[in-house]
Amino acid sequence: MKLKKALCVALTAALAVTAFAGCGSKPSDQENAGGSSPDAAAGTEASGADTAGGTIKIGGIGPLTGGAAVYGIAVKNGAELAVKEINEAGGIGGMQVEINYQDDEHDAEKAVNAYNTLKDWGAQAILGAVTSAPCVAVGGVAQEDNIFMLTPSGTAVDCVKYDNAFRVCFSDPMQGVESAKYIGDHGLATKVAAIYDSSDVYSTGIYQAFAQEAENQDFEIVAAEAFTAESKSDFSVQLQKAKDAGAELVFLPFYYSEASLVLKQAAGMDYKPTFFGCDGMDGILAVQGFDAALADNLIFLSPFTPTSDDPAIQKFVTDYQTAYGETPNQFAADAYDGMYAIKAAMEDGNVTSDMSPSDICEAMKASMVNITIDGVTAKNLTWEASGEPSKEPMVVKIANGDYAVVDDADAEGAAADGAADDAAESVIGTEAAAE
Amino acid sequence: MKNPSGRTYAAEGNEKYTGWGNSMSFISYFINGISLGSVYAIIALGYTMVYGIAKMLNFAHGDVIMIGAYVVMASVSGAGLPPFAALLVSVVFCTVLGIVIESVAYRPLLNAASSLAVLITAIGVSYLLQNIALLIFGANTISFASIVPVPALALAGGALTVTGEAIVTIACCIVIMIGLTLFIRKSKAGQAMLAVSEDKGAAQLMGINVNGTIALTFAIGSALAAVAGVLLCSAYPTLTPYTGAMPGIKAFVAAVFGGIGSIPGALIGGILLGVIEIFGKAYISSQMADAIVFGVLIVILLVKPAGILGKNIQEKV
Numbered sequence: 001m002k003l004k005k006a007l008c009v010a011l012t013a014a015l016a017v018t019a020f021a022g023c024g025s026k027p028s029d030q031e032n033a034g035g036s037s038p039d040a041a042a043g044t045e046a047s048g049a050d051t052a053g054g055t056i057k058i059g060g061i062g063p064l065t066g067g068a069a070v071y072g073i074a075v076k077n078g079a080e081l082a083v084k085e086i087n088e089a090g091g092i093g094g095m096q097v098e099i100n101y102q103d104d105e106h107d108a109e110k111a112v113n114a115y116n117t118l119k120d121w122g123a124q125a126i127l128g129a130v131t132s133a134p135c136v137a138v139g140g141v142a143q144e145d146n147i148f149m150l151t152p153s154g155t156a157v158d159c160v161k162y163d164n165a166f167r168v169c170f171s172d173p174m175q176g177v178e179s180a181k182y183i184g185d186h187g188l189a190t191k192v193a194a195i196y197d198s199s200d201v202y203s204t205g206i207y208q209a210f211a212q213e214a215e216n217q218d219f220e221i222v223a224a225e226a227f228t229a230e231s232k233s234d235f236s237v238q239l240q241k242a243k244d245a246g247a248e249l250v251f252l253p254f255y256y257s258e259a260s261l262v263l264k265q266a267a268g269m270d271y272k273p274t275f276f277g278c279d280g281m282d283g284i285l286a287v288q289g290f291d292a293a294l295a296d297n298l299i300f301l302s303p304f305t306p307t308s309d310d311p312a313i314q315k316f317v318t319d320y321q322t323a324y325g326e327t328p329n330q331f332a333a334d335a336y337d338g339m340y341a342i343k344a345a346m347e348d349g350n351v352t353s354d355m356s357p358s359d360i361c362e363a364m365k366a367s368m369v370n371i372t373i374d375g376v377t378a379k380n381l382t383w384e385a386s387g388e389p390s391k392e393p394m395v396v397k398i399a400n401g402d403y404a405v406v407d408d409a410d411a412e413g414a415a416a417d418g419a420a421d422d423a424a425e426s427v428i429g430t431e432a433a434a435e
Numbered sequence: 436m437k438n439p440s441g442r443t444y445a446a447e448g449n450e451k452y453t454g455w456g457n458s459m460s461f462i463s464y465f466i467n468g469i470s471l472g473s474v475y476a477i478i479a480l481g482y483t484m485v486y487g488i489a490k491m492l493n494f495a496h497g498d499v500i501m502i503g504a505y506v507v508m509a510s511v512s513g514a515g516l517p518p519f520a521a522l523l524v525s526v527v528f529c530t531v532l533g534i535v536i537e538s539v540a541y542r543p544l545l546n547a548a549s550s551l552a553v554l555i556t557a558i559g560v561s562y563l564l565q566n567i568a569l570l571i572f573g574a575n576t577i578s579f580a581s582i583v584p585v586p587a588l589a590l591a592g593g594a595l596t597v598t599g600e601a602i603v604t605i606a607c608c609i610v611i612m613i614g615l616t617l618f619i620r621k622s623k624a625g626q627a628m629l630a631v632s633e634d635k636g637a638a639q640l641m642g643i644n645v646n647g648t649i650a651l652t653f654a655i656g657s658a659l660a661a662v663a664g665v666l667l668c669s670a671y672p673t674l675t676p677y678t679g680a681m682p683g684i685k686a687f688v689a690a691v692f693g694g695i696g697s698i699p700g701a702l703i704g705g706i707l708l709g710v711i712e713i714f715g716k717a718y719i720s721s722q723m724a725d726a727i728v729f730g731v732l733i734v735i736l737l738v739k740p741a742g743i744l745g746k747n748i749q750e751k752v
Contacts, residue, residue, distance in 0.1 A: 065569060066569075066574070067574065068574075069573075070576075225716075226720075233673070234471050236713070237713055237717045237721065238721060240460055241721075260576065260578055261672065264672055268596070269596060270596075287576050287577065287578045288575060289577050
């Protein structure tokens with residue numbers, strides 16, 4: 001009996017250890033990484049306290065464990081890389097930056113808990129939350145406290161509902177509208193099917209805006225099929241309906257892990273339309289074991305392409321790979337630009353470390369509309385007072401197992417249309433050949 | 436098939452003739468439904484086996500499936516084993532895992548005052564396994580390369596295809612179902628299982644090693660989980676630490692649907708659940724698929740509270 005008790009205790013201990021380890025930071029983290037507990041962060045604070053300008057505390061919220069952990073960890077890494085660079089270059093107006101990332105497990109209630117932890121820790125601005133639902137929840141409480149909030153990747157409309165909140169990425173409706181415009185402008189198809197995750201605010205938001213904009217475009221939505229988080233392993237019905245309706249293009253406004261299944265199942269039923277996705281599609285080639293040939297000619301809107309020739313992007317990619325051993329995705333890039341946006345807005349607003357979070361928020365709100373960032377997700381990235389970023393969407397097409405930027409600087413401009421149309425035609429050409 | 440299942444099927448059939456009238460896609464949906472259902476069925480077999488004998492719901496079953504799939508993935512891509520050897524490694528690993536879980540987490544609680552204690556522990560084990568997988572393998576999605584060597588079967592001049600995975604899964608379901616039934620009816624250990632499921636106390640008095648029998652049940656259940664994990668991930672090739680959770684719950688529903696504790700019931704329940712889910716999506720609404728599935732479940736349980744093959748529950752597997 002004693003042995004059994006001991007085993008019970010051991011198991012409980014194992015459970016507790018795993019739970020904490022799950023929340024913890026990766027072993028590869030920087031020494032300055034801002035651990036996930038306030039205690040660890042306090043340690044780094046002491047070492048930075050001798051700096052003249054004091055320390056500015058930035059809180060981060062994102063899913064570091066759970067199904068969306070890929071995004072949360074990428075944001076944390078991207079933000080910490082930016083913080084490291086900023087601190088080495090002398091900080092924000094002489095102030096060293098300290099960042100503390102809290103896990104929300106992609107859960108709205110836990111995100112509010114994480115926010116409260118950060119508030120107790122003394123966060124003066126928030127870089128987060130990473131995913132939409134937690135971001136909306138944190139937005140509500142952050143507005144009451146009047147704390148400045150910049151979400152790198154929260155795409156739901158309500159993420160920037162209040163005037164203290166801004167975002168780096170495109171909103172869901174903007175992605176839907178831009179996708180519909182791109183398909184229409186480039187004549188990619190006349191019959192389009194859409195498959196979306198009706199249990200997900202990101203996917204539904206994009207789909208609704210897409211469907212609305214489609215009415216103004218030269219194509220028809222012949223099938224609109226949904227799936228939910230509870231039934232996301234079988235897409236045979238949705239694909240069959242798209243195929244029966246004769247869709248030449250299938251719009252997939254959801255994340256790449258489901259999309260990799262859709263592509264595989266479509267190939268299994270010998271259905272070869274053009275697939276078109278949004279920023280959630282980014283990373284599909286990184287799915288371990290995924291047959292890249294299935295994704296050939298897949299087109300998606302993405303704010304960030306690690307293979308770009310741009311020197312700033314190349315430097316970011318190399319530094320990130322050195323620090324974390326993997327290629328950064330757009331979430332890391334959004335967070336990296338987000339951190340620099342916070343720096344620019346704080347400098348523009350003459351923020352000092354002894355100001356209250358509310359005063360800092362007022363200063364930064366005014367400054368956000370003044371700043372321009374030449375970041376890794378866009379050149380001339382600016383913000384509107386509504387919190388929305390203003391930037392050009394980038395269109396990426398997968399060819400030969402790699403991402404390639406479709407040169408489409410100005411979709412409305414007649415001059416640029418030639419090259420992009422060629423690209424579009426080549427898509428349809430290969431499709432016809434395949435049939 | 437028995438009456439209630441036949442009725443469901445007929446209702447779905449009517450839907451098709453009045454609504455769409457495209458018989459080719461109807462057959463195609465039907466095949467897809469059976470493929471999906473066969474995956475639910477093979478998971479449900481493990482649930483129902485453990486419930487039938489140990490009288491506990493092993494909610495960690497879905498996560499043992501996930502672990503089994505990771506073991507195969509690691510042995511194939513990491514250690515370079517051939518698929519069949521990898522499957523054997525996975526079966527052995529999951530069997531040991533099942534015995535360990537049972538002896539550490541469940542056995543001390545089997546005689547606890549409330550049967551809820553074991554249920555909660557099972558949920559705890561489920562999260563423990565997910566978090567361990569998250570620590571070891573990370574949250575990244577892995578595309579699982581199918582290890583099923585059977586090619587797809589083309590019917591009606593290529594208009595319909597049945598995937599090799601579906602054929603193998605259904606075949607495995609039937610073989611396992613027959614094997615388990617024979618094992619329980621004919622072997623000494625199987626007779627002991629029946630006795631334990633009838634009355635633990637009396638079985639012990641008759642000289643049956645109750646703990647050993649329950650451990651054996653978990654060992655078999657977990658070995659089945661390894662097979663199910665490989666088939667699940669071959670048919671729907673994404674693998675994350677959460678892969679087992681939702682199919683596990685659906686399979687639990689399938690087991691209740693078919694009559695929990697009944698081995699043939701798990702097969703029928705699983706296939707029906709898959710077919711209803713696919714038809715619901717195809718002919719009613721893809722947004723409402725789950726509402727339809729669970730709506731049908733409620734109706735069937737109202738009519739037959741013990742599930743489709745609920746009568747068999749007297750036999751205790």
